[in-house]
Amino acid sequence: MLNLHIATIVIMAANVLVSLRGFNNTTFFDRYKFSIGGIQAGQKDRMATSGFLHVDFSHLFLNMFTLYFFAPVVIGWFGSVKFLIIYFVSLLGGSLLALFFHKNEPFYSAVGASGAVMGVLYAAILLNPDMQLGIMFIPIPLPAYVLGIAYLLYSIYGMKSRAGNIGHTAHFGGAVGGYLTTLLFKPELFVTDTLIVILLAIPIIILFALEKMGKL
Structure with missing residues (x-):
């Protein structure tokens, strides 16, 4: 059982409370979800509020379960304030990338x-x-960086093929936000873990290269 920091508990509680409200109130859900048409009409708050809504309990549980395991790692290195900055930068990064790639889909x-x-x-x-x-x-555990790279490559595939009812673009944008903010907070990683920094950047470079070539 991990010893959860108050910052993680607050984030989880906010997700649960907002999601429960959305489950029981479709007007609330529709007003605060990420919507290209709504954002372009001036409702910029959707960029942030959508990150606290979920479609059902399994969706909510999966996200909170993942956060439960990895938030302590980030807080252990950076403390709660920088963890919260990474969380919200990543949330907005996901929304910004989704807005960029879907701007013509109201x-x-x-x-x-x-x-x-x-x-x-x-x-x-x-x-x-x-x-x-x-x-x-x-059947066997894999290094975290291998799974991280593989998932972002899958996200690129998902964005290109529109595979499943999954927000691949937001996932990718969030990862970019976490990657860049971590390097901003700990630039010595460029020296101490140069290879990992480069490897994790490869899917990001591929995505924007494909976009530049009009392949997405």
């Missing part, structure tokens, strides 16, 4: 803390790349 909408959580996860991987992570269907 009916595009999304909800969930996945972008913020991906940012925390990517920050944790940068700070502790030798972590071993296990996932279903793979």
